[in-house]
Amino acid sequence: MDKPSHLSIVLDLSPKQWHLAAQPGSPHPITLATFLSHLLAFLNAHIACKDENSLAIFGALPGKSILLYSSAAPVDDGDTEPADANTYRPFKLMDSIIMKSITREIDALGEPETEEPIGFVGALTKALCYINRVTTSNTTSGDRGVDPATLPDPRILIISVSPDQSSSYISVMNSIFSAQKLASFDLFYQKVTIDVCKIFGAESVFLQQAAHLTGGSYIDVDRPDALLQYLMMSFLAPPGLRQLITVPTQDKIDFRAACFCHKNIVDIAFICSVCLSIFCSPVPVCSTCRTKFPIKTLQRLNASRPNTTPGTPRPPTPANSLPRSTSIAPQSLPRSTSIVPQSLPRNASNGASTLR
Amino acid sequence: METSSSDTPSHLLLAFLHSQSQTALTRLYQRPSACLSIFRLLGPLERQIVMNLLWLESVIPAATMAAWVPQDSRQAYEHSLSILSRLHLLPRSAAKLALNSTLKTGLRHAIVGGGSSGSFGVPANSDESHPPPSVETLDAYALERWETILHYMVSSGTGRSPTKPSQAVLVLLQRSGLMASVHGGALQITSLGFQFLLHPPHAQLWELLLQYLRMVEERQMDLVEVLSFLFMLSTMELGREYSVEHLSATQTAMLEDLRDYGIIWQRKTSPTRFCPTRLATTLTSSSPPLPTAAGVTSSSQAQGFIILETNYRLYAYTDNPLQTAVLNLFVSLKSRFPNLVVGAITRESVKKALANGITADQIISYLTTHAHPQMRKNKPLLPVTVQDQIRLWELEKNRMKSQEGYLYTAFASQADYEYVLHYAKQLGVVLWESSPRRCFFGTLEGHPNIRGFIERRTAGHA
Numbered sequence: 039m040d041k042p043s044h045l046s047i048v049l050d051l052s053p054k055q056w057h058l059a060a061q062p063g064s065p066h067p068i069t070l071a072t073f074l075s076h077l078l079a080f081l082n083a084h085i086a087c088k089d090e091n092s093l094a095i096f097g098a099l100p101g102k103s104i105l106l107y108s109s110a111a112p113v114d115d116g117d118t119e120p121a122d123a124n125t126y127r128p129f130k131l132m133d134s135i136i137m138k139s140i141t142r143e144i145d146a147l148g149e150p151e152t153e154e155p156i157g158f159v160g161a162l163t164k165a166l167c168y169i170n171r172v173t174t175s176n177t178t179s180g181d182r183g184v185d186p187a188t189l190p191d192p193r194i195l196i197i198s199v200s201p202d203q204s205s206s207y208i209s210v211m212n213s214i215f216s217a218q219k220l221a222s223f224d225l226f227y228q229k230v231t232i233d234v235c236k237i238f239g240a241e242s243v244f245l246q247q248a249a250h251l252t253g254g255s256y257i258d259v260d261r262p263d264a265l266l267q268y269l270m271m272s273f274l275a276p277p278g279l280r281q282l283i284t285v286p287t288q289d290k291i292d293f294r295a296a297c298f299c300h301k302n303i304v305d306i307a308f309i310c311s312v313c314l315s316i317f318c319s320p321v322p323v324c325s326t327c328r329t330k331f332p333i334k335t336l337q338r339l340n341a342s343r344p345n346t347t348p349g350t351p352r353p354p355t356p357a358n359s360l361p362r363s364t365s366i367a368p369q370s371l372p373r374s375t376s377i378v379p380q381s382l383p384r385n386a387s388n389g390a391s392t393l394r
Numbered sequence: 395m396e397t398s399s400s401d402t403p404s405h406l407l408l409a410f411l412h413s414q415s416q417t418a419l420t421r422l423y424q425r426p427s428a429c430l431s432i433f434r435l436l437g438p439l440e441r442q443i444v445m446n447l448l449w450l451e452s453v454i455p456a457a458t459m460a461a462w463v464p465q466d467s468r469q470a471y472e473h474s475l476s477i478l479s480r481l482h483l484l485p486r487s488a489a490k491l492a493l494n495s496t497l498k499t500g501l502r503h504a505i506v507g508g509g510s511s512g513s514f515g516v517p518a519n520s521d522e523s524h525p526p527p528s529v530e531t532l533d534a535y536a537l538e539r540w541e542t543i544l545h546y547m548v549s550s551g552t553g554r555s556p557t558k559p560s561q562a563v564l565v566l567l568q569r570s571g572l573m574a575s576v577h578g579g580a581l582q583i584t585s586l587g588f589q590f591l592l593h594p595p596h597a598q599l600w601e602l603l604l605q606y607l608r609m610v611e612e613r614q615m616d617l618v619e620v621l622s623f624l625f626m627l628s629t630m631e632l633g634r635e636y637s638v639e640h641l642s643a644t645q646t647a648m649l650e651d652l653r654d655y656g657i658i659w660q661r662k663t664s665p666t667r668f669c670p671t672r673l674a675t676t677l678t679s680s681s682p683p684l685p686t687a688a689g690v691t692s693s694s695q696a697q698g699f700i701i702l703e704t705n706y707r708l709y710a711y712t713d714n715p716l717q718t719a720v721l722n723l724f725v726s727l728k729s730r731f732p733n734l735v736v737g738a739i740t741r742e743s744v745k746k747a748l749a750n751g752i753t754a755d756q757i758i759s760y761l762t763t764h765a766h767p768q769m770r771k772n773k774p775l776l777p778v779t780v781q782d783q784i785r786l787w788e789l790e791k792n793r794m795k796s797q798e799g800y801l802y803t804a805f806a807s808q809a810d811y812e813y814v815l816h817y818a819k820q821l822g823v824v825l826w827e828s829s830p831r832r833c834f835f836g837t838l839e840g841h842p843n844i845r846g847f848i849e850r851r852t853a854g855h856a
Contacts (some may be wrong), residue, residue, distance in 0.1 A: 082505045086505055087434070087438075124510055124513070125510065210561065267449050271462075283442055
């Protein structure tokens with residue numbers, strides 16, 4: 039049971055959103071620097087748990103995604119950091135490499151007039167590819183029957199500050215499905231768990247679904263000053279351990295999808311009966327599979343359309359089956375906030391109002 | 395160890411720490427490197443509990459924490475709490491949970507940096523004339539030292555005389571019961587020692603170190619200093635030189651011992667600096683690449699070198715005398731080539747091993763861990779016939795059970811015989827009886843009673 043675990047982090051580094059997050063007027067102000075200090079402590083704790091634990095950090099920047107740090111990469115000669123008797127050297131090296139690469143990337147951004155959409159999907163896909171390589175490299179390099187106990191236990195943590203880009207709905211969903219199927223040749227773990235930590239911004243429909251479908255946990259951080267405690271309690275435990283000590287799960291999940299034609303998030307949609315593509319209004323020809331629909335069907339569908347305009351917010355659907363903690367009712371599980379002295383609103387309760 | 399089986403912690407050392415006093419442990423926790431190392435030795439659930447509590451400033455009710463634990467894993471959770479409280483990391487009372495404040499400070503320093511304890515070792519200034527040794531040199535050194543010890547053990551009974559390890563190592567081997575001197579003569583390996591040889595290197599190292607720790611008191615050394623030095627070594631960086639200036643007197647004295655085990659490396663000309671070897675830096679990683687196999691010897695050895703066929707023939711791709719000697723414990727070796735040893739597992743060879751105190755499970759686990767990558771394609775890994783046969787040979791050994799007792803014969807008449815036998819049966823001490831021969835065998839415990847009974851009877855007749 040005590041096997042090494044691999045953590046890939048997808049870090050949302052949108053300058054605009056971080057700027058907004060740091061404004062004193064925002065509901066929970068937090069600066070990037072504060073956040074990074076919490077994050078580095080969390081990463082050190084991950085490595086502290088086990089010497090063999092591995093780590094990869096992917097940054098999602100405007101218009102691109104990049105690997106910021108990988109524990110597998112050889113360290114370029116360590117003379118850059120003088121050794122010091124008071125710190126554990128691997129931590130110091132890792133922290134300095136991460137900070138350097140983040141600074142380098144942010145400096146390279148310049149100050150463009152308009153910000154391109156962040157390369158979130160690219161970073162998520164790279165994280166999945168990385169995990170695929172980590173989990174299969176041992177098996178392909180000679181023998182299939184390698185002891186599964188020596189393979190790392192992989193998971194992804196998404197740290198998000200940006201709102202959903204509805205245009206990336208299909209690619210996000212495809213990534214989720216790959217995460218579910220990854221490493222399925224091995225019976226020991228069925229999927230890559232995706233955890234989501236939402237630091238700033240509206241509830242993300244897609245990320246909620248990602249966490250739900252892969253058995254991960256979705257946390258909307260209400261108290262940025264207690265961020266480290268959130269990270270430790272919810273995201274440090276590897277998936278195997280979460281059966282013994284639970285992590286917060288979602289009470290309600292927004293299961294809505296985005297339509298393929300206008301990329302709107304829709305409540306009620308029209309589905310192609312051949313290829314299951316989603317459309318916000320009845321179409322004569324399916325844009326995906328070119329199936330032609332009879333004109334009579336179109337008329338009937340148009341007649342039966344509800345009067346509400348597509349895209350109206352609707353309370354999220356309750357999650358009908360929670361993957362974990364079957365013996366306890368979900369409501370009786372404490373939230374991460376119950377550790378924080380004050381009682382705070384639950385993270386999912388404001389889901390409907392912020393979804394716009 | 396001393397603890398009961400249901401309460402076994404995840405590492406040998408933790409059981410040793412359990413037996414230490416609270417003051418000693420608190421002194422140990424003052425060093426961030428010790429906090430980090432002990433944290434790594436804990437089981438996964440204990441680690442998570444510690445991490446959950448580490449960043450909290452206030453005490454939290456135990457019920458709040460317990461609410462995170464599903465009903466069916468309550469037992470594991472309670473077990474983890476008891477391990478933590480025996481290490482004095484958590485208070486014994488169950489109502490409130492808070493980490494030991496010394497550990498909390500130490501572990502926080504280890505994770506986020508800071509403090510001024512210097513517990514991660516003071517690096518030596520770089521010296522142009524003596525560049526630090528390469529990782530290969532260190533690995534070769536550690537391997538050579540470690541194999542000298544093992545090789546000495548394995549060949550002690552065979553009459554050959556390999557290089558002797560230092561006197562301190564010999565004392566340690568003797569005290570740990572791995573070797574014993576027979577009739578005041580040369581040291582001979584014991585059955586415990588044979589079992590030791592088949593353990594993975596990581597376990598072997600800790601067994602010796604634990605024995606070292608147990609001997610610390612009588613050598614007038616400070617246990618906390620010794621432990622914290624070991625932990626400091628485990629957090630040091632391979633291939634870097636450290637200065638001895640800041641070490642205490644106890645720790646300087648340890649340098650020599652640890653050099654004999656191959657845990658640290660020192661240049662003869664510059665005793666003011668030392669280097670930890672891979673044996674040291676992997677002390678707290680639980681499943682390391684075998685420290686002795688990862689380095690100089692070919693990489694195939696790290697993956698295993700033994701091919702075992704269903705016809706009991708065994709091919710070992712090795713030129714390492716130690717590995718050959720260990721195989722010789724339970725394999726009858728037939729021929730030897732520069733890179734290959736061929737042998738067969740026979741009834742005699744396994745019986746010899748069993749007589750030495752090695753169990754069938756140990757043989758099988760040794761073969762499994764050292765199986766050649768080619769073997770790993772097989773499912774199951776080892777041929778079932780061979781596994782079963784080894785186990786059967788072990789059972790064979792247990793076929794005969796000996797019991798001490800007395801044989802009662804030469805009864806004057808059948809009636810006499812039956813009378814005594816009836817009495818003995820009532821006592822339940824009869825092991826075997828033969829009515830035609832008028833004799834029976836009784837246990838040792840029953841003898842005084844039966845003897846008294848017969849004597850009373852003959853006296854009555856007379």
